[in-house]
Amino acid sequence: MLRRPSHRQRDExxxxxxxxxxxxxxxxxxxxxxxxxxxxxxxxxAARAELRTDYASVLELTSDGRSLHVRATAxxxxxxxxxxxxxxxxELSRIALDRDxxxxxxxxxxxxxxxxxxxxxxxxxxSALVAPIGVPGRHYGVLGAYAREPRVxxxxxxxxxxxxxxxxxxxxERSRHKSRVRDSEARFRELADTTPALMWMTDLDAHVTFxxxxxxxFTGRRLDEELGDTFxxxxxxxxxxxxxxxxxxxxRRREELRFEYRLMHAPxxxxxxxxxxxxxxxxxxxxxxxxxxxxxxxxxRSMEEALRESEAGFRDLADSAPVMIWTTxxxxxVTFxxxxxxxxxxxxLAEELGSSWALGVHPEDVEKMLDSWHTSLExxxxxxxxxxxxxxxxxxxxxxxxxxxxxEGGSFVGYVGAAVDIHERMxxxxxxxxxxxxxxxxxxxLQRSLLPERLPQIEGLQLVPRYLPAGHGAAIGGDWYDAxxxxxxxxxxxxxxxxxxxxxxxxxxxxxxxxxxxxxxIESSPAEVMARVNRLVTSGEDAMATVLYLVLDRETGExxxxxxxxxxxxxxxxxxARFLDGGRSMPxxxxxxxxFREASGVVPPGSTLLLYTDGLVERRGVPLEDSLEGLAEAxxxxxxxxxxxxxxxxxxxxxQREPSDDVALLAVRPSSVSAEALRLSLPAEPESLALLRRxxxxxxxxxxxxxxxxxxxxxxxxxxAGNAIEHxxxxxxxxFDVEAALVAGELVASVRDSGHWRDRRGEHRGRGIKxxxxxxxxxxxxxxxxGTLVTMRRRLAHARAA
Amino acid sequence: xxxxxxxxxxxxxxxxxxxxxxxxxxxxxxxxxxQLLDSVPNxxxxxxxxxxxxxxxxxxxxxxIFDLARRLRRxRQELRIVVPPGSPLTRVLELTEVGTAAPIHETVDSxxxx
Numbered sequence: 001m002l003r004r005p006s007h008r009q010r011d012e013x014x015x016x017x018x019x020x021x022x023x024x025x026x027x028x029x030x031x032x033x034x035x036x037x038x039x040x041x042x043x044x045x046a047a048r049a050e051l052r053t054d055y056a057s058v059l060e061l062t063s064d065g066r067s068l069h070v071r072a073t074a075x076x077x078x079x080x081x082x083x084x085x086x087x088x089x090x091e092l093s094r095i096a097l098d099r100d101x102x103x104x105x106x107x108x109x110x111x112x113x114x115x116x117x118x119x120x121x122x123x124x125x126x127s128a129l130v131a132p133i134g135v136p137g138r139h140y141g142v143l144g145a146y147a148r149e150p151r152v153x154x155x156x157x158x159x160x161x162x163x164x165x166x167x168x169x170x171x172x173e174r175s176r177h178k179s180r181v182r183d184s185e186a187r188f189r190e191l192a193d194t195t196p197a198l199m200w201m202t203d204l205d206a207h208v209t210f211x212x213x214x215x216x217x218f219t220g221r222r223l224d225e226e227l228g229d230t231f232x233x234x235x236x237x238x239x240x241x242x243x244x245x246x247x248x249x250x251x252r253r254r255e256e257l258r259f260e261y262r263l264m265h266a267p268x269x270x271x272x273x274x275x276x277x278x279x280x281x282x283x284x285x286x287x288x289x290x291x292x293x294x295x296x297x298x299x300x301r302s303m304e305e306a307l308r309e310s311e312a313g314f315r316d317l318a319d320s321a322p323v324m325i326w327t328t329x330x331x332x333x334v335t336f337x338x339x340x341x342x343x344x345x346x347x348x349l350a351e352e353l354g355s356s357w358a359l360g361v362h363p364e365d366v367e368k369m370l371d372s373w374h375t376s377l378e379x380x381x382x383x384x385x386x387x388x389x390x391x392x393x394x395x396x397x398x399x400x401x402x403x404x405x406x407x408e409g410g411s412f413v414g415y416v417g418a419a420v421d422i423h424e425r426m427x428x429x430x431x432x433x434x435x436x437x438x439x440x441x442x443x444x445x446l447q448r449s450l451l452p453e454r455l456p457q458i459e460g461l462q463l464v465p466r467y468l469p470a471g472h473g474a475a476i477g478g479d480w481y482d483a484x485x486x487x488x489x490x491x492x493x494x495x496x497x498x499x500x501x502x503x504x505x506x507x508x509x510x511x512x513x514x515x516x517x518x519x520x521x522i523e524s525s526p527a528e529v530m531a532r533v534n535r536l537v538t539s540g541e542d543a544m545a546t547v548l549y550l551v552l553d554r555e556t557g558e559x560x561x562x563x564x565x566x567x568x569x570x571x572x573x574x575x576x577a578r579f580l581d582g583g584r585s586m587p588x589x590x591x592x593x594x595x596f597r598e599a600s601g602v603v604p605p606g607s608t609l610l611l612y613t614d615g616l617v618e619r620r621g622v623p624l625e626d627s628l629e630g631l632a633e634a635x636x637x638x639x640x641x642x643x644x645x646x647x648x649x650x651x652x653x654x655x656q657r658e659p660s661d662d663v664a665l666l667a668v669r670p671s672s673v674s675a676e677a678l679r680l681s682l683p684a685e686p687e688s689l690a691l692l693r694r695x696x697x698x699x700x701x702x703x704x705x706x707x708x709x710x711x712x713x714x715x716x717x718x719x720x721a722g723n724a725i726e727h728x729x730x731x732x733x734x735x736f737d738v739e740a741a742l743v744a745g746e747l748v749a750s751v752r753d754s755g756h757w758r759d760r761r762g763e764h765r766g767r768g769i770k771x772x773x774x775x776x777x778x779x780x781x782x783x784x785x786x787g788t789l790v791t792m793r794r795r796l797a798h799a800r801a802a
Numbered sequence: 803x804x805x806x807x808x809x810x811x812x813x814x815x816x817x818x819x820x821x822x823x824x825x826x827x828x829x830x831x832x833x834x835x836x837q838l839l840d841s842v843p844n845x846x847x848x849x850x851x852x853x854x855x856x857x858x859x860x861x862x863x864x865x866x867i868f869d870l871a872r873r874l875r876r877x878r879q880e881l882r883i884v885v886p887p888g889s890p891l892t893r894v895l896e897l898t899e900v901g902t903a904a905p906i907h908e909t910v911d912s913x914x915x916x
Contacts, residue, residue, distance in 0.1 A: 487806070686829040693825075693858065711858075711890035719861055722828055767898045768861040774897040 015050075019160050020518050020536065022046040027167050027511050036175040040072035043143065043168050048074040051129060051157055053147040058133070058168065059085065059093060060141040068093060068141065080119070090117050092130050093142040100139075102131040102158050102165075107150035120146060127151040129158070131165040133172065140172040154685065163514055170507060197424040198274070198294035204287055206231060206251055215294065220266020236262035236271045243276070254280045254287060260297065273301035275400075277425060293425040295400075299323035300418040304404060324399070324419040326357075330412055332377045341419070346392025362388035362396045373403075380405045380412060386422065398426035455483045458491055459678075459695060460554045464642040466650060466665040468615075478505035478545070479613045479664040480513050484520055489694035491554060492520040492529075495566070495611040495666055496547035499587075508543045512588070516549065526551055526562040530585065530596035534564075538592035545588045548611055554670050555698065557603040562596050564588050567614055567628065570635060572645075573607035577632040608645065609668040610635060615661035616653055642667045677741040684725045684734040684753065689718055692738065703742045705796050712775045713794060717749050719768045720790045724753035727788075746777075746795050754787040807856075809837050814914045816847035823855040826863035835866040839873065848880035850913045851904075859891055864898050871903040882906075882913040 026042050040058045047056040055075040059068035068085045087094055091114065096103045105128045108116050116125045123146075130144035143165045198218055201210035211226045219226070219234045232243045239261035250257040257278035262271035278292030300323055318325045324341035328334050337352045345352070345360055358366055365387040376383035383403040388396040403417030455463045465481050478498025485491055494516050498505045512533065519532040526549045537543055548569060550561035561569065561580065565587030568579040582599025603609055610631075617627040634652035635645070646667050654663075678699040682688040693714055700710040717738065724736040740749040773779055778793040807824035820841060826834050842849050851867070853859065871881040881904040885891050895906060907913035 686827070689827050689829065690825070708890050708893075712893065715858070715860060715894060718827070722860065722862070725828075767864055770897055771861055771894060775893070 015156075019050045019156075020515060022050050023160070023163055023167065023511070023514065025540075026164065027507060034175065036171060037072070039171045040168065041074075043164055044072045044074040047143060047145045047161065047164055050160060051145045051153075053127075053129070053145040053151075055123065055125070055146040056144065057146075058141060058143050059090070061087070061097070061139055071141070076123070085117070085119070090142075091115060092117075092128055093144065096130045096142055097132045097139055100132055100136050102129065102162050104129045104153040104158060106152050109150075124148045127153075129153045129161055131158075131161040133165045134169040138173075140169055143168060155683070155687070166510070170510075198296075199292070199424075199428070200294070201281070201289065201291045202231070203289040206247075206289070209289070217267075218263070218265060218294075218296075220264075234264040236264075238262075247278075250278065251290065256280075257290070257292065260301070263294065272296055272298040274298070275420075277429075279429065291428070293422075293428060295420060295422055295425060297420055300402065300420060303416075303418055325417070326352075326403075326419075327406070327414060327416045328403075329414045332373065332415070335414065344391055344419075344421070345389065360390040362390070364388075376403070377415070383415070383417070386426070389419075397421055397423040399423075455481075456485065458483060458485050460671055460698060461491055461552075462642055462667075462669045462671050464646050464667045466646045466663070466667075468650065468654075468663040468665075478509035479615065479662040480509050481611070481664045481666045482513055482516065483666075483668075484517055485691070486521060486524070486551070487690050487694075488524065489554070489698075490524075491552045492516075493550045493552060493609075493611060493666065493668055494520070494547065495613055495664055496545050496588075497566070497613040497615070497662075497664070499544040499546075508545070512537070512543075512545055512547075516547070520549070524551070525598065526560055526583070527585075527596040527598040530562050530564055530588065531594070534588050534592060534594055534596070537589040543589050546614065547588050550609075550611065552603065552609075552668070552670070555701075557605065557670060558600060559603055559609075560598055560600045562598040564596065565590070567612070567617055567624070570610040570612075570632060571601070571603060571607060572610065572635055573604050577635050579628065579632070603670060605670070607669070608642070610649070611666040611668065613662065613664045615663035616650075616665060618661065642669060678739065680738045681735050682721075682738070684736050686722075686725055688725070689721060692718060692721055696738075696740065699740055700747075703747065703796065704798055705747070706798065709747075709794070709796055713747060713749065716772050716775045716792055716794075717751060719771050720751040720792070722768060723790075724751055724788070727753065742796070746793055748791065748793050750789060750791045752787060752789045754785075807834055809834065809841070811841040814850075816845075817850060817914050818842055818846050818848075819850045819852055819910055819914065821852045821855060825858035826856065826866070827858065827860045828862040831862035831866050834863070835869060838866070838870060842874065842877075842879065844877065846879060848882065848916075849874060850882045850884060850907075850910060852884040852910050852913075853889070853891060854884060854886055854910075856891065859894070861898070864894070864900060867900055868903050880916075882916070884908070884910050884913045 023046075026039065026046055044056040044058055047053070053075075055073070057070060057074070057076060057080075058072040060071045061067075062069055062084070066087050068087050068090055070080050070083045070085065073081050092103055092105065095114075105111055105114050108114060108126055108128075116128070120128070125146040126148055127150050128144060128146045129151075130142055132139055132141075133143055134140040143161060145161065197212075198215040199210075199212040200208060200215060203209050207228050208226055208230050211223065216223060216226070221234070231247060232240050235243050243259055243261050246259050247257055249255075257276060259276050260273060261276065263274045265272040273296075275295045275297045276292060277295070278290045281288050281291045303318065303323070303325060318338045324344055325336075325338040326334055326341060327336040333354050334352055334357050337349060337357075341352065342349065347360070358370060361369055369385050369387045372385050373383055382405070384400065385402075386398060386400045389399050391397045398421070399419045400422050401417060401419040403415040406413050406416050455465055461483075463483055467479070467481070478500065480494075480496055482494040483491060484494075494513075496509070496512060496516075498509045498512065500508075515533045515536050516529065519529045523529045523532060529549055530547070533547075537545070546565035548561065548563050548566040550559055550569060552559050559580070562583045562585055563569075564585045568581055570577060570579055580599070580601045582601075583597050585596040586594050612631075617624065617631055619627055631649070631653055635649050646665055650663070650665065678695060680692065680695060682692060696714045696717055697710060700713055705713065717740070721736060721738065734754060736751060736753040738749070738751050740747065742748075772790070772792065776792040776794045780791045782789050782791075807822060807826050807830050810821045810823070812819050812821075818841060820838055822834070838849065838851065849870070851870075867881070867883065874881050883895070883900065883904045883906045885895060885906055885908070887908050895901070900906065905913075
């Protein structure tokens, strides 16, 4: 049935669309701008305008958590901005933070448990809606909207302020992160300029974008000669091929590169042995290239080689070498250290002999270092360990120490070792690790705030989601899944994939998810939902996504869907697996205007639908048709257990490999409706009634009630529910419970609330009671535990045997 | 979200016929009443509310009928209701004695004819 929306619905749609646009706008600015104050100003303006309140503010929690700093205001007197409020005086804010939930007060005068703060009372604040910003443990602060008039804040209002707060949280997190990365990059550059070590950086095409002074001095080349596709150019011809092979391998897998090779040393015109260590670097959660150091290890290599040839050659080298060299006896006690070692430590030979050398090792490293040394010594294996050793200045410096067993005439005589100062490299690595950890924390925060932690419980539907992040790197994808119950009783199921990776893709994903939730509620046609979201996306920044949007009728199993650049859903029925074809359209964000098609099909009772993103089926070099066939084969027949089915499909398709892209999978199965009992807890607001009717209809139909019985019982229960709603305690907080069961051919329904039914004021309520009494065989109304319980019974003509 | 209801009005001579499609409950009752009231000009003889396509009508909806009947009576206009035979709404309208305020007819034609 196609209906034109009524005036009131049109107004609601307009309000929703306006909020959606405001959210998208602020989300876009939060991504484009670094100016947190400007974003906060926009956010409070939007909160005040969209929620139609008199005031709005953002309060930032100070680091000790005791005070709130007024960061942005709208409507409040100017002198409030920049002020500091005591957290315990701002009761609402504190409770919202403690509960990590938005808090709505429709009218302070009827809420004995809550009081406005002194400032709010002065301004005549009567109602408030506040939401915490950020995630528990990392809360940024509180977003609040305050009005002088009493107000009823509905679900849409709460959703709006929650979404706005989450966007602010993201912008704040991003701004915190940016300044930390800036610091750490500045520190890196400073280090690179002052260190004698060789350093380099590449972009994500593996082109060299930076080498430091040390590198240029070593290779004798100019900066402009080194930039670009130059990796391995100055390596020894015999080493170059292997260096490049290892480099490409590591780069593809975003792994650490560690390789020893000979590098042209311009001042002497010879090749010297160096150790190259490269690590992937990330910017805003996206892989950005590599950063590396090159350490001169020529003496160590030469020494090992010399030792292989003759003992005498080794002694000559050890005396003249600028590295730190040592030997031990068979028990591992030091018998010799060279000049270089003593120059580093500032000690004497006598002090270093025996086992006392370990005294200079950093307390945090010494135990593990000795463990590793003794293990190698026992096995007479090559030993290598990185640790901090106290230098003659009193500063601990990182060194890499390497010892090899020595044999004379075939018998083991002890170890010979050499140590190289790698302090700068280690400092750089630590900084990179720090940056990486920040990136990782942000990625986690984002995913927590944007992906549904769990899907809503939808009666009559089993839903099992799976999310597998891509294997390597910190890059987070923009895949998502969602499910929502529409007012017409159908269920919308969504699986989507934003093109690109990183924080931006994840933020876009969050916006799209909200847009689909909003338009999915309003529009009944999947093609129209797609067109609406497409218009929203194309009016904003560049973003593209593939989406499968499907609406399922749980009663009939009918589905209508649209696939915007997205692979088709897979149906697992008793007669085998097949894809639901049709509804193919362009990806969201590809063009405007765009035509979106929709197709329909039927999910037979007992069968299962699989919705997924293309990370599951995309393989390099494999045609999509083949991958899809592979998926259908792997899914085979549906298991009884959807969890097992998901595990089996993921296992078979990915074959233990980590996916190269994020994978979202959603398994859906309409379950048979219970004819035995219905149990529901709903918010005490009029909007709950439509949903209650749909649930009751389904249950009564399953219980065997005929059309008339079904209508009359549904009406009666809803009349009782209407009473519960009218007498509800306050907005947002209160709920009511409905139970219905078939007991020996008799339908027993009850409605329980926490308020008191008032006297039958007015004919209207009197009629409600008249309906309840007139349509049921038996009605009982009792007060209990500060609430009211209505129990109603009616014998069904053809009750299904329970 | 409010219950979905749609009202289409047509004129049969001096009488207006409002076809109510969808559901009426406490979320949209006052809006439905306003729309119905606005659709009746002062010179009309009366209003017929056709509930053929109305799938749900609760006590708030019934209150709308009583309220409309009162208001129209003041303007010397008559309100009639159309409910087809076998409609699930029938018994509810009887229970609440809607007939005392607005005569109930089985077809639009008979309601227009009065």
